[in-house]
Structures are given as structure tokens and as C-alpha cells.
Amino acid sequence: MKPARILVTGxxxxxxxxxxxxLSLEYRLPYRALVRDFSRAVRIARLDTELVAGDMLDPGSLARAVKGCDAVINLAHGDDQSTRKQTAHLVNACTRAGVRRLVHVSSMAVHGPSPELPVLTESTASIKRWGEAYSDAKAAGEAVVTAAGKRGALETVVLRPTIVYGPYSFFVTPIIQGAREGRISMIDGGRGVCNAVYVDDVCEAIMAALDGDDAVGAALLINGDTRITWRDFITTFAGMVEGPKTTHDHSPDDIAAYWQGRRPRARDSVTAALRLAASPAFHTQLGTIPPVGRLIRGTKELVAGRISPEQKMIIKSRLQGRRATAHADDTAAVEVPNPGRVVREAYRSWVSNDLAKARLGWKPAHPFELGARRTGEWMRFARIV
Incomplete structure (x- = not known):
């Protein structure tokens, strides 16, 4: 049964x-979009939809947002620490408003940062505390939704997408940026399994979860059908950028050693505080308080009159920190991947979507070649490449 009105969070x-x-241009269904920060709503503000202000940590705003809706799609994810609380507030608002169905979009990350399974399925992969913030947060949110479904508070469907790519994807744009700077970055030769699914296929799965009854109470992995490595994924998008590039292959052990050596020390905190104190943006914010603004301007004028231009440059350089520069024969500075990227790209399990196909009556319509081509078309339209 198609919903009469949908609330979309996130x-x-x-x-x-x-x-x-x-929803606006193809499905043609009435919906309401929950917006916490309207400065980030530019992309959807042009659509013929109802934008409602709200915050997942504000039960009152959620109650107003969900009023009159019989279905909710939860895509919100704030900080990892508050995920359980946010989800609980939403479930309570849905229950009180008489919402029929909640589709909760989680992540394959609930099965841990690196499952030791050749093929990941809902029945073989465990969910527990992994000691990895994002995985644990997603699992905590899921637990709240699943409990609500079991006690009959509302119909629930949990979806666990894999690596979602497409226009605006944060998995794609860093690759393009690196390629424009003349570098391609790999982890362990790019041998990890990239479980890539095109964003429109995820949206189709969400819509299927709203309609059918076979998926109620289920948690389903949502993946594409094309088996590729991270080398395939990275080189496909980097290849859309013209010009020579240097490939940098990072060993997971070398990355771990690098980040282990960069644990913050007490003097790092002091340096960060000094940089904040010297930040023009911080001064601008403080300057909105009249007495503080006058004090800042007066101090700057006093100091400026007592030091030379050379001393000014030295002080500014020390406070802002020196940027790492490449050697003269390098095409670009080599950036060490962050631990989160290592978790993704060292993955060795292929994620099965068989249960989602069976329970949702859904199948991905975008093999990787097609999804990459459509993403590339958008990037050319947006003058990114």
C-alpha cells in the first residue's frame, strides 16, 4: 500500500x-523533508516539497514533523555518540503519531569493519560491539528500530546499503580531487572488495520497502550486482580526469604506524588553542559582542604598531602551522589515508543482496559501468571534470 504522506529525515x-x-520528479508522492540546517538544503529547496525545520534530538520538532504522515524514511545520522538517542526520539514520535511504517536506512557497517567471510549474508554475519565508532553507532540505531517492530509499535524495515556512489558521492569526489592534483591513491594495491551500489538503486530499494509486506520486520543488505575491486572503482573515476597521474600505493601497516605516531599530545592541544585564538573567523564571531570586538581591534592595533612586517609573518606562520610540501620532483604531495578509509578499502567480503531481492521484489538496475557513466555525465555537467 502506497503511503499517503512520507516524512524523510536526513x-x-x-x-x-x-x-x-x-519523490518529486519520478515517484510523484507527497512528502515532507526534515531540515536541521537550511544552508544545506539548497539542492532540495528547488523541489516542490514541504521543508520543515527540526532536529533529531528535539522531540517536539519531530512530533510536529511527523504529524499527518503514515510513513517515515529515516536517513539521518548525526554524530555517532547520539545515534541511539536520535533514533529513539524518532521511534517515539512515530508511535505517538500513528505512523504505519518506518524504513530505517542503516549500513553494512553493522557487521563490523572487516568480516572474515568470503560472502556476507544477513544470516551468517554477526552484529555486536566492534570498538569502531560508526559500526557501533549504526548497530545501536538499528537495535532501537528492531525493538519497536518486535513489540508491535509500528511496521519496520531496516536496510543496510553498502558503498553508495553517484553524483555528489563522498566516495567519488576525493578520487576526482586527487586525480586533478596528479595523484591516484591506493590501499594495499586496491585489492579490497568494493561493494558499490548506485544511489538510485538504493532509493528504489527504499521505495520497495515502503510498499511491500514481505520485508516487514526484516533487515536487508542492499548492494549492486557488479563485483569489482577498489582498484577498479578508483581508476574508473580517476580516469575521467585528463592529464598524467602518479599512483601511490599505501600499505595498511604503514598507515597504522603513521596514525599511531600522530596521537595528540598536550602541546598539540595548546598549539590548536593558539591557532583558534589567532583565527580571523574566531575573531569575527567574538567581534559580534561589542565590548569584546573593541578589545580585539584595540589589541591588534597596539601589536601592529610595535612589530615589523617580518615579525608579523613569522607569528602568523607559527600559529597557522606549516603545510607539508612536496619535493621538487614530486607531482603532488602524498597524503596518508585516514583510518576510516583503510577500514573500507581493506574489506574482503562480497555482500550478498539475494535476500533483499527476494523480500523486496527489487533488483539493482545499474551495473557499475552504467552507474559510473551516469556519475561521469553529472561531473562533466557540473564542470568537475
Whole structure:
């Protein structure tokens, strides 16, 4: 049964924005978009939809947002520490408003940062505390939704997408940026399994979860059908950028050693505080308080009159920190990948979407070649490449 009105949380995010576009332009269903920060709503503000102000940590705003809706699609994810609380507030608002169905979009990350399984399925992969913030947060949010479904508070469907790519994807744009700077970055030769699924296929799965009854009470992995490595994924998008590039292959052990050596020390905190104190943006904010603004301007004028231009440059350089520069024969500075990227790209399990196909009556319509081509078309349109 198609819903009469849908509330979409996380509507300004990557998947949420695309879902709103499809709801307005293709599915033609009435919906309401929950927006916490309207400065991030530019992409969906052009659509013929109702934007409602709200915050997942504000039960009152959620109650207003969900009023009159019989279905909710939860795509919101704030900080990892508050995920359980946010989800609980939403479930309570849905229950009190008489919402029929909640589709909760989680992540394959609930099965841990690196499962030791050749093929990941809902029945073979465990969910527990992994000691990895994002995985644990997603699992905590899921637990709240699943409990609500079991006690009959509302119909629930949990979806666990894999690596979602497409226009605006934060998995794609860093690759393009690196290629424009003349570098391609790999981890362990790019041998990890990239479980890539095109964003429109995720949106189709969400819509299927709203309609059918076979998926109620289920948690389903949502993946594409094309088996590729991270080398395939990275080189496909980097290849859309013209010009010579140097490939940098990072060993996971070398990355771990690098980040282990960069644990913050007490003097790092002092340096960070000094940089904040010297920040023009920080001064601008403080300057909105009249007495503080006058004090800042007076201090700057006093100091400026007592030191030379050379001393000014030295002080500014020390406070802002020196940027790492490449050697003269390098094409670009080599950036060490962050630990989160290592978790993704060292993955060795292929994620099965068989249960989602069976329970949702859904199948991905975009093999990787097609999804990459459509993403490339958008990037050319947007003058990114």
C-alpha cells in the first residue's frame, strides 16, 4: 500500500537529497523533508516539497514533523555518540503519531569493519560491539528500530546499503580531487572488495520497502550486482580526469604506524588553542559582542604598531602551522589515508543482496559501468571534470 504522506529525515544528505528529487520528479508522492540546517538544503529547496525545520534530538520538532504522515524514511545520522538517542526520539514520535511504517536506512557497517567471510549474508554475519565508532553507532540505531517492530509499535524495515556512489558521492569526489592534483591513491594495491551500489538503486530499494509486506520486520543488505575491486572503482573515476597521474600505493601497516605516531599530545592541544585564538573567523564571531570586538581591534592595533612586517609573518606562520610540501620532483604531495578509509578499502567480503531481492521484489538496475557513466555525465555537467 502506497503511503499517503512520507516524512524523510536526513533529507539534505547524499542519499536523502537524491530520494527527494525522485519523490518529486519520478515517484510523484507527497512528502515532507526534515531540515536541521537550511544552508544545506539548497539542492532540495528547488523541489516542490514541504521543508520543515527540526532536529533529531528535539522531540517536539519531530512530533510536529511527523504529524499527518503514515510513513517515515529515516536517513539521518548525526554524530555517532547520539545515534541511539536520535533514533529513539524518532521511534517515539512515530508511535505517538500513528505512523504505519518506518524504513530505517542503516549500513553494512553493522557487521563490523572487516568480516572474515568470503560472502556476507544477513544470516551468517554477526552484529555486536566492534570498538569502531560508526559500526557501533549504526548497530545501536538499528537495535532501537528492531525493538519497536518486535513489540508491535509500528511496521519496520531496516536496510543496510553498502558503498553508495553517484553524483555528489563522498566516495567519488576525493578520487576526482586527487586525480586533478596528479595523484591516484591506493590501499594495499586496491585489492579490497568494493561493494558499490548506485544511489538510485538504493532509493528504489527504499521505495520497495515502503510498499511491500514481505520485508516487514526484516533487515536487508542492499548492494549492486557488479563485483569489482577498489582498484577498479578508483581508476574508473580517476580516469575521467585528463592529464598524467602518479599512483601511490599505501600499505595498511604503514598507515597504522603513521596514525599511531600522530596521537595528540598536550602541546598539540595548546598549539590548536593558539591557532583558534589567532583565527580571523574566531575573531569575527567574538567581534559580534561589542565590548569584546573593541578589545580585539584595540589589541591588534597596539601589536601592529610595535612589530615589523617580518615579525608579523613569522607569528602568523607559527600559529597557522606549516603545510607539508612536496619535493621538487614530486607531482603532488602524498597524503596518508585516514583510518576510516583503510577500514573500507581493506574489506574482503562480497555482500550478498539475494535476500533483499527476494523480500523486496527489487533488483539493482545499474551495473557499475552504467552507474559510473551516469556519475561521469553529472561531473562533466557540473564542470568537475
Amino acid at each position: 533529507a539534505t544528505g547524499f542519499i536523502g537529497s537524491r530520494l527527494c528529487e525522485l
